[in-house]
Amino acid sequence: MTVTLEPAIHGDRVSLLRVLGPAHVWALGVGIVLVGEFTGWNFAADKGGALAALIVCWVVGLLYTSVAMIDSEVTSTVAAAGGQYAQAKHIVGPLMAFNVALFLVFAYTMLEVSDAILLGDTIVAKAGVEGLTHNSFIAATIVVLAWLNYRGVLMTLNVNFVITAIAYISIVILFFSVSPWTQGAVLKLNELVTPGNALPYGWIGVIAAFQFGIWYYLGIEGTTQAAEEVRSPARSLPYGTMAGMITLLIAAAMTWYVCASMMPWEYLGITYYPLWDAGKLTGSPLLENLLFVATLLAALASANGCINDAARAWFSLGRDRYLPTWFSAVHPKYRTPYRSILFLLPIALAFAFIADLNQAITFSILSGVLQYTFMSINIIMFRKKWPLGSIRRGYTHPFHPIPAIVLFCLCVVTFFAIFLGFGSQLIAMVAFYFLISLWFHFYRYKFVRRGDQFTMPWPKPQGY
Amino acid sequence: MSRYTPPEQSKAGQIFDIVVVVVAIFVALWLPLKMGLAGAAKSIDALDAKTWEALGQNPTMASIWEKLGYTPETAHDIIQNRFHYVIDWPTLIIMAAVLIGYFVFLFRASDREYRDVINEKFDDK
Numbered sequence: 001m002t003v004t005l006e007p008a009i010h011g012d013r014v015s016l017l018r019v020l021g022p023a024h025v026w027a028l029g030v031g032i033v034l035v036g037e038f039t040g041w042n043f044a045a046d047k048g049g050a051l052a053a054l055i056v057c058w059v060v061g062l063l064y065t066s067v068a069m070i071d072s073e074v075t076s077t078v079a080a081a082g083g084q085y086a087q088a089k090h091i092v093g094p095l096m097a098f099n100v101a102l103f104l105v106f107a108y109t110m111l112e113v114s115d116a117i118l119l120g121d122t123i124v125a126k127a128g129v130e131g132l133t134h135n136s137f138i139a140a141t142i143v144v145l146a147w148l149n150y151r152g153v154l155m156t157l158n159v160n161f162v163i164t165a166i167a168y169i170s171i172v173i174l175f176f177s178v179s180p181w182t183q184g185a186v187l188k189l190n191e192l193v194t195p196g197n198a199l200p201y202g203w204i205g206v207i208a209a210f211q212f213g214i215w216y217y218l219g220i221e222g223t224t225q226a227a228e229e230v231r232s233p234a235r236s237l238p239y240g241t242m243a244g245m246i247t248l249l250i251a252a253a254m255t256w257y258v259c260a261s262m263m264p265w266e267y268l269g270i271t272y273y274p275l276w277d278a279g280k281l282t283g284s285p286l287l288e289n290l291l292f293v294a295t296l297l298a299a300l301a302s303a304n305g306c307i308n309d310a311a312r313a314w315f316s317l318g319r320d321r322y323l324p325t326w327f328s329a330v331h332p333k334y335r336t337p338y339r340s341i342l343f344l345l346p347i348a349l350a351f352a353f354i355a356d357l358n359q360a361i362t363f364s365i366l367s368g369v370l371q372y373t374f375m376s377i378n379i380i381m382f383r384k385k386w387p388l389g390s391i392r393r394g395y396t397h398p399f400h401p402i403p404a405i406v407l408f409c410l411c412v413v414t415f416f417a418i419f420l421g422f423g424s425q426l427i428a429m430v431a432f433y434f435l436i437s438l439w440f441h442f443y444r445y446k447f448v449r450r451g452d453q454f455t456m457p458w459p460k461p462q463g464y
Numbered sequence: 465m466s467r468y469t470p471p472e473q474s475k476a477g478q479i480f481d482i483v484v485v486v487v488a489i490f491v492a493l494w495l496p497l498k499m500g501l502a503g504a505a506k507s508i509d510a511l512d513a514k515t516w517e518a519l520g521q522n523p524t525m526a527s528i529w530e531k532l533g534y535t536p537e538t539a540h541d542i543i544q545n546r547f548h549y550v551i552d553w554p555t556l557i558i559m560a561a562v563l564i565g566y567f568v569f570l571f572r573a574s575d576r577e578y579r580d581v582i583n584e585k586f587d588d589k
Contacts, residue, residue: 047547093574094581110493191524204549264525266543267532281531321470323485324478347489355497363493373567419559420549421505425496427559432492434566439488441573444481450468451584460586464579 019154020230025223025240027161028308030247031301032111032219034167037248037255038275038298039118040215040361046269047212047421048205050260051198053268055206056213057252063410064217066403067372068245070379072238075224076394078456083224083309084371084378085316089453091382096374097453098322098440099433103371104225104313109344110364111219112306113352116141117360119299121272126292138352141303146345149307152334153229160304163297168251170294174279175254177287178262186282187261197265210410210417214365216252219302220244221371225309234394272357307341307348314340321447322440362422366429369414376408385461467584509544519543 044053074087085104089097119141120134149156178186199205223241230236259274262281271277279291315337318327331338351360380401388396397403418426473481511518514536516526520543529539 088574092571093576093578095577096570096574099570106489106493188524191522192528194522197520201547201549205547208547208549262528263532264521264528266539267529267534270542270545277532281528324473324481326478326482347486350490351493354494359497377571415559415563416556419556420551421547423505423552423555423559427555427562428496429492430559430562430566432488434562434569436485436488436492437566437570437573439484441577445577447470447473449470450580453581454585460582464582 018229018231020157020226020236021232022236022240022243023161024154024157025226025230025236026244026247027157027164027301028226028305029220029223029241029244030168031157031160031164032108032222032305032309033217033244033248033302034164034251035115035118035298035302036215036218037171037251038167038295039272039357040114041212041252041255042259042268042271042274043215043358043361044209044212044269045260045265047201047417048207048209049198049200050193050265050268052201052206052209053213054256054260056209057216057256059410060210060213060216061249061252063214063372063407063414064220064248065245066407066410067221067375068241069397069403070375070407071221071224072241072395073393073397074379074382075227075237076234077391078227083227083313084221084375085313086227087224087378087382088374089320090456090458091378091385092374094320094322094445094448094453095437095441097320098317098444099437100371100374101313101317101322102433102436103367103374105310105344107364107367107371108219108222108306108310108313109348110351110355110360110367112142112145112303112310112348113355114357114360114364115299115303115306116348116352117355117357118272119296119303121357122276122292122295122299125273135353139349141300142345142348142352145300145304145307146341148304149311149341150331150334150336150338152336153226153308156304156308157226160301164301167294167298167301168247170290171251171254171275174275174282174287174291175258177284178258178278178282180254180257183261187258189257189261192262192264193260200265204420207413208417208420210414211365211420211422212361214368214414215361217245217248218365218368219305219309220248221375222305222309225312238395307344310344311337311340314344320453321449322444359425362418362425363429366418366426369411369418370430370433372407373411376404376411379404385463386458387462390462391458468580506545506547508541509546511540511544514540 044056075083078087078090085097085101088100116138120137123137124132124134180187183189220241223237223244227233227237255275258278259268262278268274273295276291276295279287314327317323318325327340327343329339383400516536519536519540521529
């Protein structure tokens with residue numbers, strides 16, 4: 001069943017424009033995530049070996065398939081800017097919504113930081129000039145993309161569609177250029193991944209690798225942030241999200257196969273540019289330069305989408321008075337949440353200069369996993385409060401509650417994986433969320449208009 | 465149920481809240497970096513003999529390292545820099561308690577707020 005949902009009503013204020021289609025949704029989701037194939041996923045090899053990186057590629061793929069299924073159902077029904085934030089507001093409550101918005105902002109802002117660092121480091125490595133640092137490239141990337149987002153969502157996502165497609169095609173070209181059907185000429189998987197080194201830490205290394213396995217797909221759920229700017233949310237969001245997930249599963253499998261067949265796992269686990277390195281190791285200048293450009297484009301597309309998503313989550317917090325209403329302004333000409341874009345700009349810049357790549361990635365992953373844990377419980381509550389048939393759903397995901405249970409179990413495993421090597425960082429982050437939740441519940445919530453938090457035309461939830 | 469009317473927040477109050485949030489973000493993200501709590505817990509298992517064989521690299525692996533510009537000496541710290549997965553039970557228990565406590569608080573407090581929202585939204589009709 002397909003229905004077109006009415007835009008959320010927010011008084012007589014200027015609203016966001018409904019201009020996006022399924023291709024933009026695909027570009028937003030894949031654009032944010034594809035950089036994970038160009039850097040980050042390979043740190044899973046560092047934590048558990050090359051085979052562990054492959055195992056988590058597929059198992060974490062299952063986690064994200066669950067995320068995409070769940071997200072498509074809830075978002076095609078709760079079509080409002082803020083994505084999971086709007087879902088939490090209607091299904092769990094204001095405090096959860098406040099936390100979910102912070103998960104989103106942190107996950108995307110730190111992902112943007114990671115992208116900018118990658119871009120800067122890649123250019124510096126290519127230039128090979130003594131004394132050249134990545135700082136100016138990082139600053140230019142973040143500022144120019146913020147300006148692009150300030151100017152309008154349609155232009156932003158049109159740019160994303162083009163550069164994401166080029167980056168994706170480069171992976172396909174690399175894959176077919178190394179004769180994937182033969183071993184020994186270019187690819188040497190049997191000699192690089194041996195029974196003796198496939199799992200150097202044993203099965204605990206596989207569990208530990210879940211942390212960076214998340215990076216293969218982190219951000220695909222960002223498609224929901226565009227819910228209020230999509231022409232037909234019920235059709236475009238599930239279609240764009242699921243198509244994005246299929247695209248990424250294929251890209252992740254090709255990336256692992258090529259990289260694990262060309263580099264020892266110890267090197268693969270520490271390099272910042274596994275695909276570019278693979279391009280270099282082919283000996284073809286054309287492939288090397290193609291993968292260099294594709295690494296830059298993937299980083300740009302991801303940072304671009306992250307600015308888009310983080311700003312919308314922050315904007316939603318202001319609009320609902322969870323944060324000062326100053327953030328809820330929409331630009332009168334460009335119809336973008338410009339104050340939120342500008343507010344998050346210096347925060348991204350600051351962390352791009354003080355964090356290194358795997359630290360920024362870990363910050364992003366932590367917030368992402370907290371959000372997925374929420375999503376697994378959220379869908380159970382959604383089905384309980386509004387059983388099938390009680391409201392019109394744009395899409396109904398199959399096999400409920402199996403995807404929710406799978407998602408929850410994989411989140412628990414991933415928390416344990418983060419504990420193995422990054423436990424202190426996890427405790428510090430959760431302590432922050434706990435303290436800021438106390439601030440919201442006991443102080444900030446008094447500024448929130450209670451009844452206005454529920455804007456969907458649904459009946460009263462069961463049990464209330 | 466009577467409709468709740470929130471107090472109007474002054475400009476100074478809004479600025480103060482923005483400052484609180486910014487400070488909280490920086491403390492949460494910057495402090496772990498400053499205190500050395502962020503980053504991977506790895507250490508180098510040093511070897512006396514720095515040869516490809518001693519480093520566990522077969523001829524194919526060694527040729528790729530060399531193609532990437534490494535010698536056994538320069539690759540040593542990369543290859544021997546390892547995680548040591550020892551489960552520290554007190555830390556694991558603290559982590560689990562913090563996480564569970566956080567989510568329990570989140571859902572319980574959210575539910576209390578949600579009841580306000582639902583009562584006001586649906587009792588108006």
